[in-house]
Amino acid sequence: MSRLALASLLAVLMAPAIAAPANDAATLNRVRDHAMQSDWAYQRLEDLTDLVGPRLSGSAGAAAAVEQVAATLRALGARVTLQPVKVPHWVRGEEKAELVEYVGRPAGLSQRVALTALGGSGATPAAGLTAALLVLNNFDELEARKAEVKGRIVLFNVPFDQWQAERGLAGPAYGHGAGYRFMGPRRAAELGAAAALVRSVGGADFRLPHTGATGLAPEQRIPAAAVSTEDALLMARLARRGPLAMHLTLTPQTLPDADSFNVIADWPGTDKADEVVLVSGHLDSWDLGTGAHDDGTGIAGALGVLHTLRELGLHGRRTIRMVAWMNEENGGRGAQAYQTAFGAQMGKHVGAIESDGGGGHPFGLMASVSARAEKLFKPLQAALQPIGAGVFRREERLQTGDLHLMEDAGVPSFEPLIDTSTYFHYHHTAADTFDKVSPDALRRHVAVMASLAWFMANMDETPGRVPALAD
């Protein structure tokens, strides 16, 4: 063997150990450009949603999703660990409702109400229950009429502010409605309600009920459901005519906690392999749709990060760790389990990314970093600007479903900044399906996540811990 050949061989064999490529613009651009030209992640989204479909924690779908994603990551050559997580196991049952008394009702008729149980809902008797409805527009009205709640079905008829969502404020619009979804049934239960209904939290009008978690404590599990916007409006109109009663049947079950897993996959770093850049989405979904936007695109995006680096033969200085979180939707047990296992290593977590805003067009990034650290990301912004994703919006906390515990520990957190103006049309409904995600948007999504992950894996100066935004 010639000295030249020997040197070449050594270079190949030692590649993981020698210095990684510098955090230069050219390499960053290669990462971006590869992502922008690949539909590999989109194909993984198709596999996840078409072959597995819904994957609520504890379900066979969730278990199949763990296997599918772990197999994909192993095939990429990542170091894969399945981290055990005990998850809530709530199972939807029969669900139907009709308005059986109202002023002007023709004899023998009733009006069907489209609804779906909220995660954590209790059950009615198998034959259902009948009770008078109390239609309320907000918690002030609940307070004012609390003497009327006992034995009734309370409806929180709180509209979703689609116009706010169109203005780039889908988060607050959602938060307002989701607050009623989470706390409304609880407060109704405390006042002795027979059941609680919320108007679906979403901005479209296709008679779709939107499920989601509700905050009922185990000892107060009254039946709780989301009605479609149309049906909330119907009940509000009929309530203006006079007394209104519903026959409601919901038979969900809360089973013992089930065994599940976070899927953790390391793409090893070189000289700083003990430091971690975490890139993630959540693998569980609600059970009505196939969880394409929520959060198949987060999983596909994170997978796409590792795929891009594999295809380009790149390892960063730091380890890039993909986490496919389990149980974001109704418990957050995956994030808790990670914190239990890795809490002592939070100082080594340079940054954590979660994508959980759907597969809309990405404009850039949201980041919980200190003001001092913002300037460190200028080269990244420069790399993302050509694909229209150069916005770097600093926020005090992102509070994504799975990163808030890391935020508590001071880890800088990141999330793609997505056009979410129509996200809540589909979120938590049967219509959250593969066809809703554009391949183009998903390519951009991967480009943003991969560029960010690669950039942080190779930064000289890291953003440091995150104190308050004012810092």
Next chain:
Amino acid sequence: MSRLALASLLAVLMAPAIAAPANDAATLNRVRDHAMQSDWAYQRLEDLTDLVGPRLSGSAGAAAAVEQVAATLRALGARVTLQPVKVPHWVRGEEKAELVEYVGRPAGLSQRVALTALGGSGATPAAGLTAALLVLNNFDELEARKAEVKGRIVLFNVPFDQWQAERGLAGPAYGHGAGYRFMGPRRAAELGAAAALVRSVGGADFRLPHTGATGLAPEQRIPAAAVSTEDALLMARLARRGPLAMHLTLTPQTLPDADSFNVIADWPGTDKADEVVLVSGHLDSWDLGTGAHDDGTGIAGALGVLHTLRELGLHGRRTIRMVAWMNEENGGRGAQAYQTAFGAQMGKHVGAIESDGGGGHPFGLMASVSARAEKLFKPLQAALQPIGAGVFRREERLQTGDLHLMEDAGVPSFEPLIDTSTYFHYHHTAADTFDKVSPDALRRHVAVMASLAWFMANMDETPGRVPALAD
């Protein structure tokens, strides 16, 4: 009593018998303007959809709708007749489906398919049936693969052309899809299919199945259903991976024909009271939604015509006859019964209006009149132009659900020209509900129908019989 007082009294007493107001612009404008300022018809739409709701032929809802509308018309002072009509009585049962075999299926998993039985569908066994799926894009493919049909479930995966609908051609877009809905199951049945599925005929993407009539003969009633667009796409994708099988449960029933009625209400004319201007919508609806667009707005619009004339104290020279047709959706028996009873009087039917294009914004009128007759409507166009509804579009035939038999008899037919670009988002779905109809659009709708009816009731020269368009 003074001579003046006597004259006044006589004028009042003889009002119906003396010459009606001339067909002058001022009166026509009063009709238009009253309609444009009244929400009475909108309130009737609310009553029909909120209190009665779905009203498929033969159902208790249809019977209640007959009573409600007849009572409303009696209260207006119209001469009301209930014309008996024997109607089909098809009742939806359980309906569910899942994909139980496909390439890449994790053990134990299946994928739920959102679907709804088509009117006239046969039933599967109570426990369902399982069969391989054959996904076809058109009838040419059916012909080419007819040897594969026997024992299989055939899916006609025919997309709805929403872009065509946006261009003002919703009718042809619907016609293309509805052709597959009507003939697809029939042709599949002839080839021995176990069941037939069609992709829903509609342009939105909210996983809503759209029902509708299918053309199965009694002896070939295989199970037939519409799947949502999303599920058709899913099946097409999975079929590209390899063999695909569905477990399908549909348990509708076809009961003996039921007794029902057309509601006929005359607003008597003066010197030409034996001549009729017919104004109509259909009172039956599909069973999934509350039939607001289809065709609650037609009923509300026609009611609004009589209400406008009542409020203004107007009777035309000719009789204005409102018909609330029964059974437009799945049989057309109401129109047949009318023809049987009044066929000999078609020569006295000066014109017939049906509104069955939903409650969108009206731009004007479509008319099946001879070219010679078009100019007669110039004064009407002038009255409607100020509300943006002056378009008068001549068509050879309108072929609305209930007027085609009258068209066969040469009666000029008319229909409001409506913006239907989103009509097929909701048509025949659970989401066809009251909230979808704008009060403003409905006021305009009434204005168009009332102006046209009033105008025709008082024309000196009538449009005459309708030969071919070229005439």
